[in-house]
Amino acid sequence: MTVFHLRAAGVSLVLDTRGTASVLHWGPDLGDIDLSAPAFVPAVPPSSIDVPLRLSLLPSLAEGWSGRPAIENGHGFRTAEAHHQDQTLVVRSASPDATQEVVTELELTPQGVLRVRHRLTNRGDHEIVLPSLDVLLPIPAEASELLDFTGLWSHERSPQRAPLRHGIWSRESRHGRPGHDDAFLMVAGEPGFGFRRGRVWAVHLAWSGDKRIWAERSALGPSVLGAGELLAPGEIRLAPGGSYETPWLVAVFSGSGLDGLSDRLHPWIRATSPLSLPRPVVLNTWEAVYFHHDLTVLGQLADAAAEVGVERFVLDDGWFTGRRDDRRALGDWSVDDTVWPDGLHPLISRVHARGMEFGLWVEPEMISPDSRLARDHPDWILDGGAGPTWRWQRTLDLTRAYDHLLERLSALLSEYPIAFLKWDHNRDLLTPGVAHRQTRALYRLLAALKDAFPHVEIESCASGGARIDLGILPLVDRFWTSDTNDPLDRQSIQRWTGILVPPEYLGGHLGDGVAHVTGRTSALGFRLATALFGSAGIEWNLTRASPQEKADIAAWIAEHKRLRPLLHSGRVVRADSPDPAHLVHGVIAPDRAHAVFALVTLGTPAAALPPPIRFPGLDPDRSYTVRPIGVPPRTMQDAPPPWLAAGEVTLPGRFLSEVGLPAPLLTPEQALLLELA
Ligand code: DGJ
DSSP: OOEEEEEETTEEEEEEOSSSOEEEEEEEOOOSOOOOSOTTOOOOOSSSOSSOOOOOSSOOGGGTOOSOOSSTTOOOOEEEEEEEETTEEEEEEEOTTSSEEEEEEEEEOTTSEEEEEEEEEEOSSSOEEEOOOEEEEEEOTTOOEEEEEEOOTTOOOEEEEEEOOBEEEEEEEOSSSOOTTOOOOEEEESTTOOSSSSOEEEEEEOOSSSEEEEEEEOTTSOEEEEEEEOOOTTSEEEOTTOEEEOOOEEEEEESSHHHHHHHHHHHHHHHHSOOOSSOOOEEEOHHHHTTOOOHHHHHHHHHHHHHHTOOEEEEOSOOBTTOSSTTSOTTOOSBOTTTOTTTTHHHHHHHHHTTOEEEEEEOTTEEOSSSHHHHHOGGGBGGGGOSOOBTTBEEBOHHHHHHHHHHHHHHHHHHSOOOEEEEOOOSOOOOTTOHHHHHHHHHHHHHHHHHHOTTOEEEEOBTTBSOOOTTTGGGOSEEEOOSOOOHHHHHHHHHHHHHHSOGGGEEEEEEOSBOTTTOOBOOHHHHHHHHSSSEEEEESOGGGSOHHHHHHHHHHHHHHHHHHHHHTTSEEEEOOOSSTTEEEEEEEOTTSSOEEEEEEESSOOSSSSOOOBOOTTOOTTSEEEEEEESSOOOBOOSSOOHHHHTTOEEEEHHHHHHTOBOOOOBOSSEEEEEEEO
16 A cells, blocks of 8 residues: 555645555655655644544444545445556445445546546345445635535526635535526635635535535535535435445646636636537527417528527427427427428428438426316326326336337437427426436436437536536536526626536527516627537527617627637636626637637726726737627727727737736626636
């Protein structure tokens, strides 16, 4: 047994496997050091265990850790074996009576992302009921400020900060999906950390079911971040020989604030769950027609979409048998022949004739009590249909309905040339003890469809963005970020979701002038600038747009197509702004020769002269010409800054990052797009 030291991209992981395996350091690169010195061994305080406290990979009471353990009621595990395969460490531990074996994998990716998971196997003769199995990692004492997220429908990933005091800050998801209030990331950092400053340590659990994620500072001294599946009593029963594997804990350290987390996560996600590029510009019919499906109207919408340059036309909810509103028909996955007497063929032919791909909305995990499926298979409904409905629907027991769903979806994908499924999930489960098997069955179903129809892309949608996580990501190609297309709300939702998820995976749509969810009126330029950066689309009845609006939209799509190779491969940066009403974010090409930035005003600036526009992340020694693009924002100023009046300015990257350019005086809810080359 030895001390292992993994290093990658400025991160070190030190794992001591002498005695009981223990992570001694996860954080900045330590360089090439001799790790045999007892540098990590603490003193023994009074009124404590009589040996130095050492947190194992599976911390427990038995080793003196009175914080939350890795296994509730677990005993001390002893390390039996450890080995090294490239950048992965594999550690085998056993319970004192040898009836439980845990194999832990720790992988440090080339981008410096650490992934950890455990697999527990029952090596005894009796069934084991597993109460919990979590992954914990130590963080240093200076990481004393927390950031995590909460939210509600159409307001996902709302940030919340708090000091980490003695005790646990623990977030739980019991929705059977991550939920609108999903903690998403648990970030602990130096007080005052921002996008560009401060050391931060963050964890995310790659899992789409129930989970808990926490930070704990113990009066014993150590602090930890932890996460695992939230198991209901009796949910995991292991027969002799049976195993349970935790989801991956994804852990990221950054020495330079939250942007440093994205600098590791985005390249890693792009390398391990690659998308087919370029991402097509989408038109989704939901806010254009809702349930009013009519071939003539949808045909005209398809024509209008093609005219402005849309590449994928997605028919949302309302196409299947009996689905005239949200109160019925989920489960009856055949095309409604009263609305579509010739099936979807005439619409798809028209979409194809206009050079677009066709996509379709489905919600396979759900069932309406008023549906043929519910009448034929009442025993497939979770809970036997007890408890309240939610959006008038119930959840299918996927372990029972699995074959049926695979057959129905396969039939649709075989009959119709469908390039894309928007896969929705519009309610919480509200049935204790099923989230694990439902989530596993969902993953199996998605994998089976991907196998059988590899060309079909899938979008993960859950009443907007209630299922955005790295567990489902390898099985999908897009996330629906939120049901709100209001650009003011979207600025914040996209900014925070984008810490973890690269922009090209996040759907962002241009909505109506009066946002359907909030009723707020927004300028077209602000809406366009907000939807530019991600997987762009439109969710608006274009047949009602004015010729000028259509011309602006067509120009925007052309600009998006020109810029998307940069937007969807570059480095995402966000400036720390001294004025919360003034945001700057951008994307910089990997060679730093080209960038697009947005100056966004959420409200009235705090001073007559707002802070200068600083452009983080540029090459300090390169010269950039900065020029405005897109629809000019509304301003209120007697004179614009001269550089903007001149139409462009050329300055060194160092100046643009450190000093910045005087900002024009944008009125609230406006955006100025700037291209740097
Ligand atoms: C919720 C989704 O988030 C919306 O985009 C839309 O697809 C509706 N469901 C359809 O019922």
